[in-house]
Amino acid sequence: MGKPEFYRFNDLTRQRLNVEYQVHTNRTDGEDTIQAILEAAGKKNLSAIAFTEHVRKSSDWFANFADEVIKERTNLASLEIYIGCEAKALDEKGGLDASPAILAQCEIVLGSVHGFPSERLAGRSMNDLRAEECAEIEFDLSLGLLRSAPIDVLAHPGGMCCRKYGSFPVEHYESLMKESLNRRIAIEINTSYITDLVAFLQLCSRINPYVSIGSDVHRLQDVGKCRDRLLNYF
Numbered sequence: 001m002g003k004p005e006f007y008r009f010n011d012l013t014r015q016r017l018n019v020e021y022q023v024h025t026n027r028t029d030g031e032d033t034i035q036a037i038l039e040a041a042g043k044k045n046l047s048a049i050a051f052t053e054h055v056r057k058s059s060d061w062f063a064n065f066a067d068e069v070i071k072e073r074t075n076l077a078s079l080e081i082y083i084g085c086e087a088k089a090l091d092e093k094g095g096l097d098a099s100p101a102i103l104a105q106c107e108i109v110l111g112s113v114h115g116f117p118s119e120r121l122a123g124r125s126m127n128d129l130r131a132e133e134c135a136e137i138e139f140d141l142s143l144g145l146l147r148s149a150p151i152d153v154l155a156h157p158g159g160m161c162c163r164k165y166g167s168f169p170v171e172h173y174e175s176l177m178k179e180s181l182n183r184r185i186a187i188e189i190n191t192s193y194i195t196d197l198v199a200f201l202q203l204c205s206r207i208n209p210y211v212s213i214g215s216d217v218h219r220l221q222d223v224g225k226c227r228d229r230l231l232n233y234f
Contacts, residue, residue, distance in 0.1 A: 001073075001080075001107055003082075003108060004019070004021065004050065004080070004082055004107070004108055004152075006152070006186040006210040006212055007211065008208050008209065008211070009205060009207075009208050009209060009210075010205060010208045012211070012234060013234065014231060015047070017227050017230050017234060018045070018047045018227060019046060019048040019049070019213050019227070020044075020050070020213065020214065020217065020224055020226070020227065021048075021049075021108065021110075021153065021188075021212045021213055022050070022052050022086065022155060022188065022214030022215060022217065023049060023050060023052055023215075023217040024052070024053060024054060024217060024218050025037060025051060027053050027065050029218060030217065031218060032220050034051060034068055034069060035072065036220060037049070037051075037217065037220065037223060038079065038081070040220045041079060041223055041224070042079065044223055046079065046224055046227070047079065047080060048079065048081075048082070049080070049082070049223075050081075050107075051065075051069050051081070052085055052155075053065060053084075053086065054085070054086050055085040055086070055097070055098050056087075056097050057099045058099075059099070059102060062101075062105065063101075066105045069083045082107040082108050083105060083107050084106050084107060084108035084109060084110065085098060085103075085106050086110040086112055086155055087102075087109065087110070087151075088111075088113065088115060089111060089112070089113050089114075089141040089149070090117065091141070091144065092140045092141055092144040093144050094145055094147055094148025095144070096111060096145070096149045096150065096151065103150055108153065109150060109152050109153070110153045110155040110188070111145040111149045111154055111155065112145075112156060113138050113142055113160055114160070116137050116138075117141075120137050120140075131165040134161050134164060134165060135158075135161045135169050135172060138158060138161055139158075139172045139175070142157055142158075142176055143175070143176065143179060146176060146179045146183065146185055147182075147183075152186060153185065153186045153187075153188050153212040153214075154176065154185055155188045155190065155214065156188055156192070156214075156216065157173065157187060157188065158172065158176075162193050162195050163193065168195075170199070170203065173200065173203055177203065177204070177209040178207060178209075180209045181207075181210070184210055186211055187204070187209045187211050188211070188213075189201075189212070189213055189226065189230065190214045190215065190216055190226060191215065191225065191226045191230070192216040192225070193216070213226050214226060215227075
């Protein structure tokens, strides 16, 4: 099975929204099994889903996880099911916390910012950072992912700042969207993180990046949540 097809924002239709491309199971920090999530996806009438488990370079369980996904999709022809991972940025140069062996098994790779390098914190904790400092570091790490990392999707851009400070600078979103076009990396629309969805979608409409739809699923009730919200705008 190849990679999912990502569309530019202005080419989205209601049918093309009918996907869920960020899902976590009880293999890492999700609550539910692959089977339970697939059942929920069926009830939501999704057309495609990607299991994008959190990984580290040291994750030695991923091959077994991928085998589980393959086993399930051979018995469920009504739904496109992809093997994927979510790996965090390690530095501003596109370093990714995922091994070559893991990446080789993935059909979709999400790169995300889930922490800051110690050298950027300079002995401080996250709580010591001002909103502007947090945004600048998150932007630099995201830019590195877009320029150099072996990813298909930039997951929840600005997510750390949105969770901690309630917003992420519009000019940073704009720069990331423009940069994403150079390597055709999809910008994730993730309503679990975006604090001003209307403004974000307006920016997407203007810049027209490739986009991915993801709810950051950790519980069954999250499946299809992003799709459901976006249907109000399409």
